[in-house]
Amino acid sequence: xxxxxxxxxxxxxxxxxxxxxxxxxMSLVIAGIAIAVLARAVKRLDVGHVIVTAEATDPKLIALAxxxxxxxxxxxxxxxxxxxxxxxRKDIPCRAAALGSFTSYxxxxxxxxxxxxxxxxxxxxxxxxxxxxxxxxxxxxxxxxTFWLGxxxxxxxxxxxxxxxFGWVEYWPPTLNRLIAAALLCxxxxxxxxxxxxxxxxxxxxxxxxxxxxxLQILIGLFDLSTAALAMYxxxxxxxxxxxxxxxxxxxxATLLGFASHAPAGxxxxxxxxxxxxxxxxxxxLLAALLMFRILYHLIPFVLSLALFxxxxxxxxxxxGRAVRPASSASAPPCRQ
Numbered sequence: 001x002x003x004x005x006x007x008x009x010x011x012x013x014x015x016x017x018x019x020x021x022x023x024x025x026m027s028l029v030i031a032g033i034a035i036a037v038l039a040r041a042v043k044r045l046d047v048g049h050v051i052v053t054a055e056a057t058d059p060k061l062i063a064l065a066x067x068x069x070x071x072x073x074x075x076x077x078x079x080x081x082x083x084x085x086x087x088x089r090k091d092i093p094c095r096a097a098a099l100g101s102f103t104s105y106x107x108x109x110x111x112x113x114x115x116x117x118x119x120x121x122x123x124x125x126x127x128x129x130x131x132x133x134x135x136x137x138x139x140x141x142x143x144x145x146t147f148w149l150g151x152x153x154x155x156x157x158x159x160x161x162x163x164x165x166f167g168w169v170e171y172w173p174p175t176l177n178r179l180i181a182a183a184l185l186c187x188x189x190x191x192x193x194x195x196x197x198x199x200x201x202x203x204x205x206x207x208x209x210x211x212x213x214x215x216l217q218i219l220i221g222l223f224d225l226s227t228a229a230l231a232m233y234x235x236x237x238x239x240x241x242x243x244x245x246x247x248x249x250x251x252x253x254a255t256l257l258g259f260a261s262h263a264p265a266g267x268x269x270x271x272x273x274x275x276x277x278x279x280x281x282x283x284x285x286l287l288a289a290l291l292m293f294r295i296l297y298h299l300i301p302f303v304l305s306l307a308l309f310x311x312x313x314x315x316x317x318x319x320x321g322r323a324v325r326p327a328s329s330a331s332a333p334p335c336r337q
Contacts, residue, residue, distance in 0.1 A: 054288040061234050062292065068231035069297050075224035076101040080122075082220065083142035086209055092129050100125045102301075103309045110302035112264040115140070121309065127316075138206045147259075149188065149214065150221010151252055156184035158249035165249035166277065188218070225252065231297060235289040242278055250277030265298045 081097035084090075100122050108118035119136050126136070159165060159181035163174035196211030209217060229244075229251040236242055254273035258266015271290060279286055 051288070054292050057235065057288070057292060062296070064234050065231040065293070065296055068227045068234070069301075072224050072227040072231065072297075073102060073105075073301060075220060075227065076105055078220045079143040079146050079224075080104075080139065082146065082213075082217065083139040086142055086213070087135060087138050087206070089129070089131070089135070092126070096126065096129065099308075099312075103305045103312075106298075106301040106305040107309060109259075110265055110298065110306075113262045114259065115262075124313065125309070141206065142209070145209075146217040146221050148221075149191075149218045150223075150225055151256055152184050153188050153218050154222055154225050154248060155252040155256075156181045156188065158245050158252060160185070162243070162245035162249060165246045166253075192218075225255070228255075228297065232289065232293045235292050236278075237285045237289070240278075240285060247278065250274060253277065265294070265302070 077094070077098040080101040081094060084092050084097055103125055104118045104121040105114075107121050108114040108116075111117050119140050122139060123131070123133065123136050131139075159177045163177040163181070166172050166177060192211050192214050195208055195214050198207060198210035226248070229248050232251060233242075233244060233247050236247070250273065254270045254277070255266070257273055258270030261269045263269065271294075274290055275283065275286065
């Protein structure tokens with residue numbers, strides 16, 4: 001960790017770590033409450049029926065969900081590629097950006113504490129390109145901006161289309177959803193107008209994206225989120241009668257809450273939000289779809305990215321070891337006879 005922080009001012013390091021620790025503590029409390037709520041809901045379900053329902057899912061739908069998930073993770077590539085181009089590192093190829101995004105996001109999200117783990121993984125992946133810790137921090141700021149712009153825009157559009165998406169929450173009228181949607185979309189529009197000429201963040205010594213580039217960020221975030229939500233949509237049985245707009249609104253809310261919790265893969269909060277937001281009379285089928293989505297979207301990419309990152313580190317260590325041995329042999333004094 002000291003290696004990553006060596007380029008940053010000590011005062012900024014201390015503040016960042018204190019904020020991260022406080023946020024992590026609060027997130028763990030929230031996640032614990034959500035897991036308790038989810039556990040109470042699951043107790044009322046027939047787990048055996050859930051497993052049978054998951055096993056009976058049409059393989060074609062699972063294949064389609066996998067394609068959509070692959071497209072979603074492909075969209076993640078543009079997060080890092082966009083950030084690298086924005087900070088002026090056009091020399092770093094697309095394959096490196098794809099590697100940086102595919103390893104950092106699933107690993108950080110799977111372990112939890114994305115804000116802490118993701119920069120460390122990126123620092124190691126981009127090590128051959130001599131990126132400083134401050135460069136990694138800039139990439140994290142820009143990718144985070146893309147994430148939030150895309151998610152908030154999608155949430156605003158979804159609530160505008162289906163203002164009754166959170167009708168399951170008591171005392172939450174559709175009018176409030178319309179107001180939230182209008183506020184979100186107006187806020188995004190104001191940010192686009194404000195950023196149109198391009199502005200500089202003095203804190204991060206970073207030139208922020210200009211208006212047209214912000215629009216590109218929004219499209220990248222929308223593509224990533226929409227394909228992920230559609231992957232869950234195709235796994236949910238049609239007889240549950242859940243429409244796309246409602247699913248999108250609940251899915252985004254679950255994603256944002258899960259992300260804010262810093263729990264591994266948003267476990268607890270994400271699942272509780274999906275079950276409460278989309279659940280009806282037949283929650284067994286919804287839980288089966290959620291279980292399959294968890295495996296396809298979270299577990300499989302997490303295992304693959306861990307294996308890929310571990311392979312990169314082992315290969316790098318092996319190469320460094322081979323480079324050190326000949327040098328040591330050449331510098332050793334000749335044996336006396």
